[in-house]
Amino acid sequence: MASPKKKLQGLVAATITPMTEHGEINFSVIGQYVDYLVEEQGVKNIFVNGTTGEGLSLSVSERRQVAEEWVAKGRNKLDQVVIHVGALSLKDSQELARHAAEIGADGIAVIAPFFLKPRNKDILINFLKEVATAAPALPFYYYHIPALTGVKIRAEELLDGIQDKIPTFQGLKFSDTDLLDFGQCVDQNRQQQFAFLFGVDEQLLSALVMGATGAVGSTYNYMGKKTNQMLEAFERKDFSSALNHQFCIQRFINFVLKLGR
Numbered sequence: 001m002a003s004p005k006k007k008l009q010g011l012v013a014a015t016i017t018p019m020t021e022h023g024e025i026n027f028s029v030i031g032q033y034v035d036y037l038v039e040e041q042g043v044k045n046i047f048v049n050g051t052t053g054e055g056l057s058l059s060v061s062e063r064r065q066v067a068e069e070w071v072a073k074g075r076n077k078l079d080q081v082v083i084h085v086g087a088l089s090l091k092d093s094q095e096l097a098r099h100a101a102e103i104g105a106d107g108i109a110v111i112a113p114f115f116l117k118p119r120n121k122d123i124l125i126n127f128l129k130e131v132a133t134a135a136p137a138l139p140f141y142y143y144h145i146p147a148l149t150g151v152k153i154r155a156e157e158l159l160d161g162i163q164d165k166i167p168t169f170q171g172l173k174f175s176d177t178d179l180l181d182f183g184q185c186v187d188q189n190r191q192q193q194f195a196f197l198f199g200v201d202e203q204l205l206s207a208l209v210m211g212a213t214g215a216v217g218s219t220y221n222y223m224g225k226k227t228n229q230m231l232e233a234f235e236r237k238d239f240s241s242a243l244n245h246q247f248c249i250q251r252f253i254n255f256v257l258k259l260g261r
């Protein structure tokens with residue numbers, strides 16, 4: 001079974017894919033971006049080609065190049081680089097998974113196919129398994145984001161017995177506000193060493209209470225430092241400070257949401 005060099009925990013920045021004004025990927029800034037995350041935000045894990053990185057709007061070739069650049073520039077600086085390899089085409093997804101393994105990524109993540117959607121858990125698991133099998137030495141994370149995929153299969157249901165089907169399964173990236181589902185994922189898998197990564201940055205404190213082991217999100221690109229302060233306060237059981245940090249983060253996100261995105 002694949003096991004990560006260490007469990008993915010703490011903050012994981014869902015990286016933006018930098019573009020030029022001509023719509024080409026701007027590889028030249030990725031090195032500086034890594035340094036900024038590490039030095040200014042205290043964030044040493046990244047999630048590449050996800051929602052924030054607009055991976056599903058890039059070609060397979062672009063996704064490969066973006067992944068390569070982040071892995072190369074992050075070497076000896078970042079702790080873990082997880083590549084999102086989900087795609088509507090199983091073959092594209094497998095190619096991206098194999099490629100992630102070849103370039104030395106630390107893990108892969110996959111969302112549910114969202115056009116012709118899996119009707120039930122077994123169909124979804126079979127798709128995920130086919131992708132995971134293409135990179136048998138890489139930790140595998142399921143990326144649950146039902147509001148965008150429209151796939152409403154509960155994460156709790158999906159996780160039930162998942163390692164029997166996908167031995168490389170290491171964790172869940174949970175981008176949803178259903179804390180009953182999230183809490184039950186944690187509660188029912190206490191014997192496992194899964195990573196439970198929450199993906200709704202404005203509600204992270206609630207998820208920490210439920211047992212989140214880390215978080216993947218867009219705001220950790222620029223509010224990583226602030227969110228790390230919240231994690232530290234939570235760790236030392238200073239819940240009043242943790243709540244103040246979360247409210248501050250919420251005020252910012254609320255402001256941005258009202259601007260429209």
Ligand SMILES: CC(=O)N[C@@H]([C@@H](O)[C@H](O)[C@H](O)CO)[C@@H](O)CC(=O)C(=O)O
Nearest residue numbers: 014050051052175199200201216217218
């Ligand atoms: C729908 C969405 O973009 N959600 C973000 C959040 O970080 C989100 O931007 C944040 O909570 C603010 O609403 C992440 O869950 C997405 C993410 O991790 C990714 O880019 O793959």
